[in-house]
Amino acid sequence: MEKDLRLFLVVLLLVLISAMACSSGPSAVPQGTSVSGNWQITLSNTTAPNIVFTGFLTQSGNSVTGSLLQALNSNCSGVGSVTGTVNGQNVSNGQNVSLGISLSGGTTSLIGTTVNLGAPMGGAFTSQADMCNSASSGTWSAVPIAPIGTDSPGGNFHGSFGSINVIGTLSQGPNTGSSTATLSGTLTPTGTASICPYLSTGTITGLISGTAVSLNLYGENGVEYAQLGNIGANPTVTVTPDGSSISGTYLFGPLSNFCPSAQGNFSLSFP
Numbered sequence: 001m002e003k004d005l006r007l008f009l010v011v012l013l014l015v016l017i018s019a020m021a022c023s024s025g026p027s028a029v030p031q032g033t034s035v036s037g038n039w040q041i042t043l044s045n046t047t048a049p050n051i052v053f054t055g056f057l058t059q060s061g062n063s064v065t066g067s068l069l070q071a072l073n074s075n076c077s078g079v080g081s082v083t084g085t086v087n088g089q090n091v092s093n094g095q096n097v098s099l100g101i102s103l104s105g106g107t108t109s110l111i112g113t114t115v116n117l118g119a120p121m122g123g124a125f126t127s128q129a130d131m132c133n134s135a136s137s138g139t140w141s142a143v144p145i146a147p148i149g150t151d152s153p154g155g156n157f158h159g160s161f162g163s164i165n166v167i168g169t170l171s172q173g174p175n176t177g178s179s180t181a182t183l184s185g186t187l188t189p190t191g192t193a194s195i196c197p198y199l200s201t202g203t204i205t206g207l208i209s210g211t212a213v214s215l216n217l218y219g220e221n222g223v224e225y226a227q228l229g230n231i232g233a234n235p236t237v238t239v240t241p242d243g244s245s246i247s248g249t250y251l252f253g254p255l256s257n258f259c260p261s262a263q264g265n266f267s268l269s270f271p
Contacts, residue, residue: 035118078132155270157271
C-alpha cells in the first residue's frame, strides 16, 4: 500500500509539472529577452533600390511599438510608427516576429523570425503603394545596434581627428521608442596644440538612429564649433553594430582669416 501511494504521488507531481509547462502557452515571451533597442532594417527586392529603416523598438509582453526613420537610399524621408507582436515559441525553434510600419499613407508589413529575441531577424515583407513608393514585396533583414560604449565603463573613449589625439566620454540616452536616442559627453584634445586649435576641451551632444550618428562639439565657453555627421540619407558618421567605435569624416573652420579649413577622418574607440 505504501509503495502504491508513493507511485501515485510521483505520477501526480509529473502531471502537475506538465500542466504548468503547457499553461504558459506558445505566446509566452521567454524571460530576459526582448526586441527593445536600436535597429537597422533593410528591405530588399529585385525591382527597386533597397530601403533602410532606422530607429528604436520597445517591447511590452508580446506587443512591440516604436518609430523608424526611412531615409537611406529611399525615395523620400520620414518617420513611421511601428506596431507588432512577438510570438514567443521555444527559443531553439525561433521567435515569430510581425511588424507593421505606417508611413506616407501606406503600411509595410514585415513577417519573419529571429533565433533569439534581441538577435538579428528577417523574413518577407509586403508594402502598400504610398506617396513615395510603389507597392512592392521582397525580403527584409534587421541588425540590432548595441548602445554606444556598452563595454566601456562611464562611456570612456580615445581616438583621433587626423593627427590630434583625443579622449572623452559619450553616453547614450534611454530608449523612448523614438526614431532617435540622445548622446552626451565630453571631449579633450591630448595632441600638440597648434595655432589653429579646431578641437577644444568641451562637451558633446548628438543623436543616434541605427548606425547613423550626429555629433555637435562645444568649447568650454559653450559655443558650438563643429557639427559632425547627420541622421538621414548618406550618413557621414557611423557606429559599429557592437557599439565599440564611431568613425567618419570631419570638416572644421575656418575659425578666422588666419586659420585655414581642416578636414579628414576621425575615429573614437570605446574604451
